[in-house]
Amino acid sequence: MSRGRFVSETSFHVRYAETDSMGVVHHAVYLVWFEEGRSAYIRDRGWSYADIEKAGYFLAAGELKAKYRRAARYDQRITVKTWIEDLKSRTMTFGCEIVDADADAVLFEASLKLICLNAAGEITRIPKAWMAWINP
């Protein structure tokens, strides 16, 4: 999956509010976990996504591909594994795998291409200064 790159891992329990009538986690919630995986990735590199926004940049969702493998349930402990899959001058693509923290069974896999925007909402080049946390 990560082809030798840095992989961030963060673990937490499934919240009750994240389940739906089917008795399992609602499919939109995995995007929230993937996003928290990206936050953890940037934290692990000594930055915060908040710093990026303070500097006047935003990373906006562009294109998403996801596969749902197994259902997650309330109170289950899960791990979100996150890495950078691809990097271009104006976009970066994160990959993610969400697994059961104990059994290591894959629950969800996805990739999300993010587009770098400036404060005016225009597509812009990713600043060189970001390389410190992007490429460990």
Place this chain on the structure above:
Amino acid sequence: MSRGRFVSETSFHVRYAETDSMGVVHHAVYLVWFEEGRSAYIRDRGWSYADIEKAGYFLAAGELKAKYRRAARYDQRITVKTWIEDLKSRTMTFGCEIVDADADAVLFEASLKLICLNAAGEITRIPKAWMAWINP
């Protein structure tokens, strides 16, 4: 409930994502519906809460009281009734009643005191210009 004041009504179907493992609507979702009720109230008065923020003001949650009466379920059609319960120089309190749109059975009742903030996040007086939508 509304003591002769203007009451806004807005109706919609319960979304699947709003349910939880208990098979009913999650209790935090009613706050989102109440908020949509306040949005509808302001729209009904010819304004938008977006205009308020554009003018440099925010209405932040201060104090909440809520009673859960009956569970709502997926695809049920509900109506949110919203009114202004109290108005002071720096705060306004909205009241809300959420009912089954067909049976008129009460599902939820709440009041929320909002605090008027300026762009710096300081408590400030509610501008006089708002009276047009506050007091019909």
Place this chain on the structure above:
Amino acid sequence: MSRGRFVSETSFHVRYAETDSMGVVHHAVYLVWFEEGRSAYIRDRGWSYADIEKAGYFLAAGELKAKYRRAARYDQRITVKTWIEDLKSRTMTFGCEIVDADADAVLFEASLKLICLNAAGEITRIPKAWMAWINP
């Protein structure tokens, strides 16, 4: 997009809770709207997804592809257009396009393959009785 098939349309205002710090709608929310589009599709055909679950079947998320075109904002009126893109014995794929209700600008496009499960959570054939709402 829909190649002559039945397209359901449902419209509503963007809720404040659906926005994030970026000032626009959070990217996970579009999945909730797409799901509400599928609910509306089934309702338009005279059924409810609740009937499907009562009959002992579930439609679970399998594979998702999505493109984010333009940001949606608080109080904007949007329209979710939903159709059935593909139908196999055990899966059905919904397509969706979310547009600004007034300007008709495309905000989001996606397809989601759903897998038919029985009450035991096993993959099963889609019952023939569903054809009434699937193929108008």
Place this chain on the structure above:
Amino acid sequence: MSRGRFVSETSFHVRYAETDSMGVVHHAVYLVWFEEGRSAYIRDRGWSYADIEKAGYFLAAGELKAKYRRAARYDQRITVKTWIEDLKSRTMTFGCEIVDADADAVLFEASLKLICLNAAGEITRIPKAWMAWINP
């Protein structure tokens, strides 16, 4: 606040999806955190709320009182402190305080009365077996 009773503490980072256009955490999210606090409380006592549901009982929201003290922001580390405030034959009331994990400033305080329901959705007595985790 907790009057000598057992207080559970759980900490996590604010997720981006939990913020809104105001740049701070949406007010409904605190209910989700409070709920996660109750989950942590039961886990700390060696149980899981999932066990309660497996045994055929549900704890449904009845009455809520909440005060919003300070805004939480993206990536801030917060701590949810949770305790049992009151216990009757058919209801139990949880108390909660959400603080900044580093500064210990109070962000939110609330109490929620939960009603014990059986599988048929009828109000019922809280089983004696629960006392192990309720009263340490």
